Amino acid sequence: MTAQAVVTGLGVVAPNGLGTEEYWAATLAGTSGLGPVTRFDAGSYPSRIAGEVPDFVPEEHIPSRLLPQTDHMTRLALAAADWAVEDAAVDPAALDEYGMGVVTAASGGGVEYGQRELQQLWSRGKEYVSAYQSFAWFYAVNTGQISIRHKMRGPSGVLVTEQAGGLDTLGHARRHVRHGIPLVVSGGVDGALCPWGWVAQISTGRLSTADDPDRAYLPFTDQASGYVPGEGGAVLLVEDAEAAKARGAERIYGEIAGYAATFDPRPGSGRPPGLRRAVEEALADARVTAAEVDVVFADAAGVPELDRAEADALTEVFGPYGVPVTAPKTMTGRLFGGGASLDVATALLSLRDGVVPPTANVTAPADGCALDLVTGSAREAPLRTALVLARGYGGFNAAMVVRRV
């Protein structure tokens, strides 16, 4: 019999809320965390709005010896992992060390740390490069640091699929659970709010250049003109349902019921894109029909062509206006490896409270976009099953079904 993978703990760091309940309250209220960039001087760049995590004082969350060796996004990840473990009331010291794994998503690594050390090397010389640079910037850093902090020695991993990574890691965590690992700390916390990360994204032409934070990221609308980057994400504690019960877990947010990942064909091949297939395979994997899905958390690229492709995929599977769709990431910006994990956490909170958070700032979908987009204010509804979509730059698609148990 296949083990059931359930989520028993959440740790959220988001631009509109530090901590799960703070984030959830802000999200339901439609409170956005987007604003002018303060982390660096963005005045010379065409894009100047971001979702920064406010009021995060690293010294309050991270042991001082870790400060010189961690990028900002790793500090956020360590805090989120602490909170997820705490939320699940797990005492790692009391569990089998090889029965706990860590799987995280990455996209650009510790970019701000990396920029600082590149600058040291090129402006001052190689003897000024930090002894920690070798691992502080690299993609595996969050998994390594979290495993060390909680003494988790089980199977661990790091997946890089740009914004799809937040789902791919949770899908991978479920694999580990199915192979007999009782507990996996998983998800993504990410961010690259420094000039180097900013310029890399500007080069895609997909960054919003609007200066009004409430008008900068408007997916599925006629005004869509790109996305706003943010930082943060969510760490989720994924457990084998039996193991969670055996240790007396107090709370089960829901089950990772279905997951699938696909890759788009090479442009010009004439073959259909992979997003719809990811949705259909995830539903089949969860053994649910489209009609049983109560809400969809969209990828919501904010780029007209990509929005259209997602709306088409959803319409093909669910029919026109066939299912409530929301994109609360309009309040956080796109969080790279962290975004889809945060969406899964949000979906689980929606299931818990029977309420769908709004797509803030969006008033009406574009003409021809046949989505029942939840706009304005949160919508109450009995919810059992949610679908989360994510796409990663270059052709990655992922879909995940979570269900109340």
Next chain:
Amino acid sequence: MTWQSRAKQVPQGGDGSSDFHSEQDSSGPAGDEQGGPAMTRRVAITGLGVVAPGGIGVKAYWEMLTAGRSATRIITHFDASPFRSRVAAECDFDPEAAGLSPQEIRRMDRAAQFAVVSAREALADSGIEADTYEPTRIGATLGNAVGCTTSLEREYVVVSDGGRKWNVDHEYAVPDLYRHFVPSSMVGELAWTAGAEGPAAMVSTGCTSGLDALGHAAELIREGSADMVITGATEAPISPITSACFDAIHATTPRNDDPEHASRPFDRTRNGLVLGEGAATLILEDLEHARRRGAHVYAEIAGFASRCNAHHMTGLKPDGREMAEAIDVALAQARIDPSAVDYVNAHGSSTKMNDRHETAAFKRSLGHHAYSTPVSSIKSMIGHSLGAIGGLEAAACALAIEHGVLPPTANLTEPDPECDLDYIPLHARERRTDVVLSVGSGFGGFQTALVLARPERSSR
């Protein structure tokens, strides 16, 4: 009962062997982590491609490894004179001669170029045609530790005007900057090369990335998410920032006066790793599919496990405990008794800490058999290419099974008395090889073990 103790109770060999070859039986080596109820699908390696220092292509690579020739030399990619360690194992790689188009060369970082060139060789080697598999049933995974480092550093220098500007200049950014910034673009190239539309992911677990990408790929086939996976690993890290990083922690060797003998795993005089670069691609298929189409099968991926030492981002404890755990679980999953291991491809990074750590791990896992099992490190010849090395080592392991020849540990002339196993010094050895264990160890604390085996090996 804890998970760990269950893992220890798996029958290894003996009673597990009766159903091992039964084609119609649902038992195979691809069980769950405990070696419990096994799943049907077995995973075959049916194609290989390599870009390595000292040899582009599988043939040149294998000739070099079995000749015991080292490809390490003084760095030519950039002026390394300011650095403490100036040695590396570089690929003599001409992207144009290797078949890449001008646009591909412009678009791809050197690491992506390596990956695509090795992927084309592997696909041709496998005999897979465009219509052999439905694209949606093909997956892609790629191991890589440090992304498109070379391109990123080159572009950083331009947009920062030589490190002068913190507010780097977006007007000098190349159009492909974001493709270099998110290394997942490289697995995208691999997927396009194979026409893969199934699950795709870059696996980035530092120096175990290569082995972990293979394990991930094998899992996609076992669980039924794909029938074929193009997998492998690539890295092109030889760049000033990488040298600066390793200099800062004295990880790389300062043996600049004797570059061709600088990588000396298990030798008393070794004093640090030698950076390398390269790529390997392996074509994995569901064994039954592969047999039905009459494919040549190099080996089967019989077992895989990874563990974390949760100790230190760069340090290792001398007891080798977590690596041993990974080995135990991988062998249990393969239902192979430790005494049946014919060859161990070591991590052998040419640092004292590593060499002792894994020697201890082999003794813990293989017991007395460790002393009679040949072990070698090909990093003595091709250096340590970080995320790529696991793929290159797995390719070498598949070739060892194919040819019955074990590559040596080059430059091992004065054995470290603390490392007292048979490390196949200097010269390759002929030996029929059915079961190979390959291990990796990396920054972040990752410890990985992969078991490759001849699918039709005799019962154990």
